[in-house]
Amino acid sequence: MQNKHKIDFPIEVPIIVEEESFMYPFMITPIFITDPSSIKAINSTITDKDMIFVCCAKNIKDHSQNAQNFYDVGVLGNIMRKVNLPDGKVKILFQGIVKGKIASIESQDPLRGIIEPITYKKYNQEKIQAIIEVLKEKVRILANISQFFPPDLLRTIEDNIEENEEPNRIIDMIASILRPTKEQCYNLFASNSVEKRLMMLIDYVIEETQTQKLQKEIKNKVHTKMEQTNKEYFLKEQLKQIQKELGLDKQRDEEIENYNKKLETIKAFIHADAYKEIKKQIDRLSKMHQDSADSNIVQNYIEWVLEIPFDKHAKKKLSINSVEKQLNQDHFSLKKPKERIVEFFAIKELLEQREQKPTKTIGTILCFYGPPGVGKTSLANSIATAIGRPLVKIALGGLEDVNELRGHRRTYLGAMPGRIVQGLIEAKAMNPVIVLDEIDKVGRSMRGDPTSVLLEILDPEQNTDFRDYYANFNIDLSQIVFIATANDISNIPAPLRDRMEFIEVSSYTPQEKEQIAKKYLIPQELKKHGLKPSEFSIHQDAITLLIEKYTREAGVRNLRRQIATLIRKRAKEILQNQQKTTITSQNLKNYLDKIVFEIQKGDNEDKVGVINGLAWTSVGGDVLKIEAIKIKGKGTLMLTGSLGDVMKESARIAFSVIKVLIDEKFFTIKKEKKKNKESKEQKDMQIYNLYDIHLHVPEGATPKDGPSAGIAMASVIASILTNKKIHGDIAMTGEITLTGEVLPIGGLKEKLIAAHKAGMKKVLIPSKNYERDLSDIPNEVLNDLEIISVKTIKEVLKHTLI
Structure with missing residues (x-):
């Protein structure tokens, strides 16, 4: 074989072992190297501007550099580019030039050896041309059924055959596309007989053709099976429709019938437009296929709106005596807030006794405002208990989306009713007590201003016909007792403030906190922690010290936490069989951390400035x-x-x-006496x-x-x-x-x-x-x-x- 690149064989060069496949002289291929010895070989090649020999490993799992673990044939070529990768890996771009064979190994680290060229025997041109024609026909058959034979590669092979290119180049080109096994590649590589190489390649092409035909047959069978499955699915769906027409499938009919019964039950309690909308959606559902996407949306809507308790009301008779009794039972002090709450319900009770409907001007919205922990929300709890109505708490802190209150339109994914309607469903009554907590912390964003919706919800002139976007009909909210809570009423917009009557719930004095601790907090925490009153003893001076030095607040929330801490420590003592100890101002520091807060007492000393x-x-x-x-x-x-x-x-x-x-x-x-003379x-x-x-x-x-x-x-x-x-x-x-x-x-x-x-x-x-x-x-x-x-x-x- 003629050496076109003028390489003086034999030649000693570094050797690297490629794990995946054989290289060919006409290929420019990226190779990833992890073996340290091969990396040394690459570095020495680049330093010496030398050539390098690439051969193929026999076993991917065996990374040793012994001659028995790699084939003795390969390609001699140049390194066009080298890139260092993370984890010590190296990527090179290798250009193959000429085939070669390892004559001997000269060193192991890095691997170097003497390379000799592979020379081919002389051949009969006419016989070889006839064999090439047979190969050409077999390759064309394979290309028609195989996906990995691109048309341009097939055209290149045919052009080389027509131009009478060297048969060995054609063999190598077809072998690189076929990607036979390593052993088959080695047989093609190592043989020096052109005729033998051609015959082996024809056998490989025929073998690959049979493999491709088998794969295509399997794919056709799978495709046919899928078509059969789809056909069965459609037949089953048709069967369902036939059964429905014959009255054999009653499930959907039963659901539709139940929906209609529920609708007729509440018909007398809802507006005509609400009845019309719900009936329309039930009829629409009855005509839909049960597996359609719209069917699920409509069915969810029907189930939501039929859960609204239009026909249910808390029926306990209103009594201001029970309201006053419950407030006094649950809260100490707060004289003015209690009086105003009782007056609020006195009007309602009077109108009920005289069988008069409350006018829209009576629908005052109470708003308790004051510092944290003074009992604003617990007042609402007491009100709900006293009048026998369910309590629903809606936290408005940080609320920015109008749709959270008014509901999402059904066209949106995951749409649901607003929080007010959900509150009615949760309460299972149309006249619950709804606490709008932290109404001063409602936000405003690109999704709208929720305070504008609250204007409609809280305005007695408008809330009789409140429209929820999801329900798409008017709902009467006038029977709800709305109670708002806030810390700072200056943060509430003026139009919203105009809808409410503000009741200040201010700070407690130390004496009031002492009474609250003894009458409410300690009994409640003992019950919560499972202790008997006889198992916990705290002195009056300890409660006073607890209020003055360990808490600093307008309300009693932190005081409750400190009392709970003392009770937990007492529970631990009981389990450890320790003797009962009365908590006093002297031993309080043994149960709690160091003093946290302290109002500085006036020293009563007269001072300047x-x-x-x-x-x-x-x-x-x-x-x-x-x-x-x-x-x-x-x-x-x-x-x-x-x-x-x-x-x-x-x-x-x-x-x-x-x-x-x-x-x-x-x-x-x-005038202060000056030692130095002053100017006039x-x-x-x-x-x-x-x-x-x-x-x-x-x-x-x-x-x-x-x-x-x-x-x-x-x-x-x-x-x-x-x-x-x-x-x-x-x-x-x-x-x-x-x-x-x-x-x-x-x-x-x-x-x-x-x-x-x-x-x-x-x-x-x-x-x-x-x-x-x-x-x-x-x-x-x-x-x-x-x-x-x-x-x-x-x-x-x-x-x-x-």
Whole structure:
């Protein structure tokens, strides 16, 4: 065989072993290498710009480099490209040039050997051409029934035959497409007789042709079987229809009949349009094939709407005595909320006794608002129990999708009724108590504004004809007792606020919390944890300490958790046969972690530049120390303590008001003795222009804001500029104007409770709050504090400055 590439044989080159198949001289093939020895061989080839020999492994599972484990024939060629892959693998692009045979192995790591060319015997051209024609015919037959013979490859083979190309190249080309077994490939590769190679290849083509015919026959049989299965399916479906026509299949008819019976049962309790819509869908279902997609959608709709309890109502007779009794039984204190609830149901009971229908204006929606844990939701539970109606709670916190309330249209996948209709189905009555929890936290998004739907649900003028998109007919919601709960009513849109009557459920005093703990929380938690009252003992001073030092809240939710912790520890002691111990203020620390909260008691020490302000927080009132110092400067005001914009404005107003009072000579300011002589200009300057004021509210990491710190800030600025002390046992709350008037504030009850806890003796409050809000303050707070009404900042300063 002529060496077209001018390779000087024999030649020593690196050897790599390919696991999958034989390479051929005309192929450019990617090869993946994992064997370290072969990778070394590749690296040395690239470094030395040498050729490389690729042979085929006999067994894929055996990766050893022994000569017995790979064939001694292969292809000599070049590495066109090398790529390093993860996990130490290597990918090369190999170009075969000429066949060769391993004469000897020279080294093992890396594998190298002497390669000699494969030379072919001379052959009779005419005989070989005749055999090639037979091969051509066999290949054409195979190509007609095989999918792995692309038309362009067949055309290339025929072109090479017509151009009298070397027979060995034609043999190699056909063998590469046939992909015979490794042993067959080796026989073709190793033989040096062209005639023998052609005859072997013809046998392989005939064998592959028979295999392809067999596979095609099997595929045809499978296809025929599938057609038969489909045919049987359609025949069975036709049989079902025939049976239905003959009355042999009654299941669907029974379902349709049941739906019609349910519809007729509720006909007297629903609107005509509702009856018409449901009847229409039942008739539509009866005409549908039961396996169709629309059939499932329609059937789901019918089952949903027939579950709505149109004909069911809670029938317990309304009695305000039972309402009042239940409220008192479940809740301590909360006098005003209880009174308003009883009044609400008194109107309904009176109308029932006189057999009058309530007018639309009577349909008031109650909204309980206040801090977390004060009993808003539990009030609704008590109402439902007292009037004998089922309770449904709908959590509105974070709700953004209008369809959650109004229902999804049936065209959407997974459509279902809105939460209101689902609530009726859950309650199994048309007049339940529905609690709209966290109504102040309803969101708004691209899916609509749920508050607009709530307007329709809660408006007595509209909710008699509320349309659910899924049901597609009007539903009367007027018999439902809606009760909303909220923490901050300012977050509720004004149109929605207009539909509701707000009842404040405010903070509890420490004394009220003690009574709640003894009468409600401890008995309830003992029952929940399976303990008898005789097995758990806690002293009064321990309950007081628990409220003051281990909880900080307006309600009693955390107090319940702490009591539950004590009861769990007692349950553990019982199981370990430990002696019963009474929990007191001295041993309470053995049961709970360290003290968490503590309202700082007033030290009652009169100081310059320190005053007690009162603040409202989401967990009740608090006493804030406000501090001020003066520094030589030019009369500027510096504010620190994480103050909000409102408090910053209050501080600036207070500074301006005090400046005006100094100019009016309201204060007697003692001049400080100076060692150095001052200029006449400095002597004539007011004191507020000689010093910079730094006003600070401690606990700077806690954001603070609100319109109630004006008089406290004015007092502390006046104290530091006049060098007069402030009474240490006085606290105050109120806002001021530039003219010095004291404005009313909110959250007075929580603030006075905080002053009471901190041990204050006097509290200054705006006169308007004094006139209208003191009736809401608990007696124990009023008896303990001297509450003083103030109208102007001058009155405030007369009480605060010494």
